[in-house]
Amino acid sequence: MNFTSIISEKINNISVEKNIIHIGEVKKFDGNIVYTDPFPAPIGSLCLIHDCHKNKIMSEVISFDEKYNMLAVLGQNPNLIIGCKVQLIDDGKNINIDERILGRITDAFGNPLDDKPLDKMKEEWPLMGKSMNPLKRKPVTKPLDVGIKIINSLLTVGQGQRLGIIAGSGVGKSILIKMMCQFTNADVVVLGLIGERAREVGVMVQSLFNNENENNITVVAVPADQSPLLRVRGANRATAIAEYFRSKNKNVLLIMDSLTRIAHAKREIGLSLGEQPTSKGYPSSVISMIPNLIERTGNSDTTNGSITAFYTVLADADDHNDPVVDTARAILDGHILLSRNNAQMGIYPAVDITNSVSRVMNEIIKQDHLEIAQKFRAHVSSYIENKDLMMMGGYVQGKDTLLDEAITLWPKIIDFISQKENEKINYSECISKLLKLYNG
Incomplete structure (x- = not known):
């Protein structure tokens, strides 16, 4: 249906x-x-x-x-x-919600898309969320296990952190999202598929609802052919669902795919109302919407619940300075950049470790982990910067100790940052593998 x-x-x-x-x-x-x-x-x-x-x-x-x-x-x-x-x-201000939403796929109004009956739910939650006191929000203090080696060890995510996944087309974004939904150690997973192709929505849903965690996942799907208002409403609904479970002391993973499509929908609405386009055709209402949506996530100010949020941001033509990219990067607590070069070399997840950052990582990990992670980044950066020189035979071994170490470790580095899409590696194992890479 x-x-x-x-x-x-x-x-x-x-x-x-x-x-x-x-x-x-x-x-x-x-x-x-x-x-x-x-x-x-x-x-x-x-x-x-x-x-x-x-x-x-x-x-x-x-x-x-x-x-x-x-x-x-x-x-x-x-x-x-x-x-x-x-x-x-x-008045459109509230949504009906309770535990029965888990394991279901719904649209922007909460109607089931999976051909199963869904009775009216008992509780209500504001579609646009409840305001929180910023001084009472609990800080991000502990790591969240996402089951992905390169993120757990080199871009450690904190429980309640908000990050962007910045990617062009065809670099493995959907696979990374699926891995996070299946592997992350969260009580509830809320996935917002907003403005994506209907075919991709179907494929993603089928893969997610055929695993052991399907009863902890709920999906809000509003494909690209729907009204821009429905797309924006779908994003707000997915966030409201995450807020509801956070209020119940649940640790929630919210993945919004994609923030760019939501911004495009808001742009359509703004332009139809006569708003003047400013930066690259985006009216000011788009730029104000992005922080409003993102700031609803994070740790609670009244309960022990949290929302760890990932927002995918599409970099058109691999333009990482797009207004949506810039605005999101400024408000988020970090970003993961997916590299086309890595994807072309068959390295998945195609994370560009030198251009990605987790802003809370230094505050939530141990000192030995931090030192090794910094050394790993330095080796990757040195190797990439000098790759052309080495290919031309212009580098003489012994001139740069850091580069010499990077050359020796490079096969192990490539093996470390690669991971199969059906392979889950927990947080402690990821750290152990990273320390073993350097300490033997």
Whole structure:
């Protein structure tokens, strides 16, 4: 059952009670935005529009002024004419949530996409989250085992940390995400597949829900062909689910794939409302949305729960200075850059260790681990910087002690940073292998 049929079934089952009155009508439609009477409705409210064929079309209030309410249609190809009736059905501020969401795949409204029944859940949580006191947030103090050798040992992630995965196309991003979902030592895994191709969504879901941890995973999927408002709503819903479980003292892993597609959706909304594009076509609302979304994650200020978050950021044409990349990198607690050169050499995960950083690593690992990790980075950096010189035969051994060590260790280094996609290596084993590489 696809998204359109699910929404159609849901809204066709809505009974129009006598106390729900006609509160507005369509005044203008430009193909993107529906202009209606200025009835009282906050931004984010959900409305039903009755089109000329008596179909009910879901829409969302995205702006208003003294003349019009501006609504965005959440479906495709609406048959609207002037005078179509509009009904306010919900303020859109809360989602229904409880433990039954685990093991399920849902859309931006919480409708199941896996053809299984899902009764209305008992609790509510704000779609846009609850504000937290920054002074009461618990600090990141202990490592999180993600089951991936290069990250555990050289880019150690802290429980409650927020990181970006910056990658171009075809460098193994999806495989890395799948490994994290399956291997990470977390109570709950929330995966937001926002704006991705429907085929990739299907492949990812099938691989995740065929392993022993499937009952700890929930997926919010809003493919690229859906409304930009649904894509943004899907991102907020995935974050709200993670916040709910954090409030229950759970350690949550949130993976959002991708932050760039969410930014593109927000750009579509902003431009349709007449916002002026600034940096590379992005209006200011996009730049403000990114920190708002990211800051909802991390450690709690009231419970012992945490949200460790990874946001994938697509570097178009491998441009790592894109506005979305820059904004995300500034607000996140670190970033993992995937290298096309590593991917072309068959090194997976294709992490560029010299251009990746975990900002909390130094504070959560032991001193001997830190010293060896720094030495490892120095050897990789020295080898890469001098690779062309060595290929031309211009380097004479003995001139640079660090480079000599790197040349000797290089086969072991390549073996260390490589890992099969079905191979899980726990945190203590990763550190042991790193120390053994240097100490024998």
